[in-house]
Amino acid sequence: MAKAFASQGDTTEKKISFTEVGDGLYAFTAEGDPNSGVIIGDESVMIIEAQATPRLANKVIECVRTVTDKPISHVVLTHYHAVRVLGASAYGAQQIIMSDKARSMVVERGQEDWDSEFQRFPRLFEGHESIPGLTWPTTTFNDKMTVYLGNRKVEIMHLGRAHTAGDAVIYVPDQNVMFTGDIVEYHSACYCGDGHFADWGPTLDAIKAYNVDAIAPGRGDALVGEKMVNAAIENTRDFVASTYKPVQKIAARGGSLKEAWDAVRAECDPKFADYAIYEHCLPFNVARAYDEARGLDTPRIWTAERDMEMWEALQG
Template sequence: MAAKPFASSADLDAKEQTLEVLADGVYALTAEGDPNVGAIEGEDFLVCFEALATPVAARRWLAKLREHTDKPIRYLVLSHYHAVRVLGAAAFGADVIVSTEQTRRLIAERGRQDWESEYGRMPRLFEEPASIPGLTWPSLTFTDSLTIQLGGQRGELQLRYVGRGHTEGDLVAWLPRSGILFAGDLVESQAALYTGDAFHFDWASGTLDNVKALGAEQLVGGRGAIARGRDEVDAAVEQTRDFLLTMQQTVGDAYKRGGTLREAFAATHAALAPKYGRWPIFEHCLPFDVQRLWDEFHGVERPIIWTAERDRQVWDELQG
């Protein structure tokens, strides 16, 4: 059997981008399983959510957004530190770049390595990588919550840290007036999870409980379709939880019986593939997901930093 191409290196087909208006002045861009982004209008300014992987890629999104509004971008909100979410920030010209304090620390600790790792894994997303001026640094951070008053009759945007999950520092952006939640990669709707930097046990329990308790009527996850209505929102949250719990069961069983990492991966793949195997980035992510959870079972509290070299080592062991 031929070895599988590394991560998403063979995924070179362009994805169709769709801008959707979720409510008056609330926008989301989806792209067939590529990273989702969004924007919220204030009375006389914009808040953008996520930055994509390069300024060139971000400008394509902004061109679509400018068909609906010409308000200046005051805030750019970053849900977490991963390169495909932050390195396009220069295109926005935002007055303020916002993240959690935890995310700022992660950029300092591992931002450069993550950039090199993600570029190797997903080269198609890095449209004209030479346009990236350097690491993206937030200019405003918070630990638990931050509220942005949108002005006029637009209410407020609440940025919240809801617990460790996809990374140590993910935030969500919540519009209580319209019941719309931008969940970042804490929730995926009809897309597989990347958990290589995750805290699987916190995420599957308290963190997702906190997300669900907001009672969103529409949810924009990190990838995949927009969930509309409480039933679809709850289904997206529970799909995310099911993926995590299935991994915990299969990897945990291999660990408890003294099995190997390869055995844990094979069991996890067999358990997840019937339901999730055709969803975006499933094959790409699973080796890194299993490695991180295996580390957690072995007492590694914080994720080991991914490098291009470590990526290849894990891939060759589990998927090569």
């Protein structure tokens, strides 16, 4: 029997956790669903990742209101994916921040990504009728920008390509805490369908060099303490390498996409089959790895139609 497409079969409501990862810093997590982060400043609040719809964003806001009544002034979006950005209107923020590259990807493929992700993961688009349209930043940056929430300094940086070409990380120096978006995951499959495999490891090295005390990852539990932080970084590295290296070998000898798929399953299933969204991610990951291994630097745009064709070829 063919597997249900992507996460269409995942209809189970996930348990939300709201974990303090530093003084005035919180990770909103939900058992492998997309995470959000919260940074409380002297007079206002910054949100990291908006969620997929305004209705889901309101669940983040409800958690924020259990710890502060300060207004939400900033929303930072680590990349352009629909499940991360389309809920931004709910926060009423003065500034919505993305990297320059992430904004260019909204221009290039934002609508296609929205259509694609809506088809892949309908549960995450609860209340989709309330989405006003594509989310556009009010503020962009190239390599780095600094925001002061009163006296609290927040550094927003592009450390390298990984999950997408425009990934941002957010660092709070006074607590030595980082919000990494989907560059780092915990017990959840990395989605690599728009990724850059060869660059991902060096970007993880750049994150690791900060020697942070806690990370709020893109998916999975909050990472508190050096041991948990380093384990998650290295596990993410292993996941990405275990996907790409078998595909490189197949591509080097002119093998087919289906051969690459079989090779990745043999390598990854024993280690990662129980990870959140593993079966969802795998076909997209293999397809992108196969393209990159054959020299295609820029990920091809996923459309709802391309999704289904690829899924049928590999998971069908």
